Amino acid sequence: MDTKAKQSHIFFFPYMAHGHMIPTIAMAKLFASRGIKTTIISTPQNVAFFSKTIERSKVSGFEIGVILLKFPSVEVGLPEGCESGHMVETLEELQKFLKATSLLDQQLEKLLEEHQPNCLVADNCFPWTTDLAAKFGIPRLVFHGINFISLCISQHLIKMDFSALLKSDSEPLAIPDLPDEIKLAGTQKPNFLKQKTELRKFLESTAETERRSYGVIVNSFYELEPAYADHYRKFLGIKAWHIGPTFLCNKDTYASLDEHECLKWLNSKTPNSVVYVSFGSVIKFDDAQLLEIALGLEASGQQFIWVVKKEKSDEENKEDWLPEAFQKRVEGRGLVIRGWAPQVPILEHQAVGGFVTHCGWNSVIEAVSAGVPMATWPAFSDQFYNEKLVTQILGIGIGVGVQKWERFGGEKVGKRNIEKVVTQIYGGGESKGNEKHSQEAWGNGKKECGGRWIILQGFECLDSRIGTPLHCS
């Protein structure tokens, strides 16, 4: 019998940004590990980001292919090679970027015709793929990269009329019909939602095609947000499968990072004695904000790893955003990483006892899985909703106090606030004896286990996920 002829084939088409590509590639690996042929659709400038992990998977015998589309950056007025979300720096550029993604339709159509996959898993940012998949009689599954609570809030927000959204500028807005009372400050919602802008129209079409698609794959797990998983499926009536945390299937990749300088540095530290500070792949703070972070970290007296997405200055030893002789003063106590850090191994290292995060969903689920409490510093997108989950619902984090949705730039946070949260979040490290303080801040959300803070709420289920991560209940 020809077994190949019966093998299912799934196309995975992630939005071109690290926070979307990372879980989508992991998902493709999960499906491939169950004997399904998978093909990732991407563009030339993005493939380098994940080619190594694909090569490793192929060596392990997984069937994962990659097909590249030509990204029409120049055609929409973006610079040549601008093919990833982290390169977009203004709202106008973002609109052009989204326009460019929609121009990929004809190339994708050709591929569907040629390869006839059984299913298309396409990012939420590609609403047009629902109809395209229907044209070929195959299901389109939506992948957002966000969790159930954010899916619920987004669906409710987009249905609300403008007057309610505008009124909430002066008073906090309670999102209706949710399992908990969740209030967002008027400024914690994007202005483009409050009028009939192009971006609002885009969000409306993503919400509408989400409801019309075959269903949604969610990088979360039921025990983390059961009320919202149920609400999304039952109240909103959308089919959804939680298969997360997807990053758990990348253990092979993380093992190869053991030699990274910062992991060696962490090996020399006591348990829960280091705070990890990182804001994902997209947010870029200006020099003034970086300076405040440096001053806040220094004043906290805590040990830290701080990831800075900024190229080194051309002028040797001159960094406008670093206080004079900062590196020298924090030597041995603080490590500044430029560029890309091995975040998952850092969070999982026993020396790390707290995480100052922008609340990107991947970062949050990685911290939850590692049992690391968070100081939440959201800037835009679903980050404010994730903050509510972390601070209000799960009680595993404290807010830095950001009130304003700001896609580019972000609301400024002063050094005193940074110092305060870095001290409060600190997970009970021996060097500062902060256990009591920390427990007061966290309430009953955590317990200490083998020298490590473990977040409760039944997350022990995660251990059993490792190795068998594809749960589609």
Ligand code: UDP
């Ligand atoms: N990440 C990393 N090293 C970095 C920055 C980010 O490994 O220096 C990873 C992080 O572990 C997470 C993803 O990139 O998996 C960022 O996704 P998230 O949703 O947290 O934020 P986004 O970058 O989309 O804002």
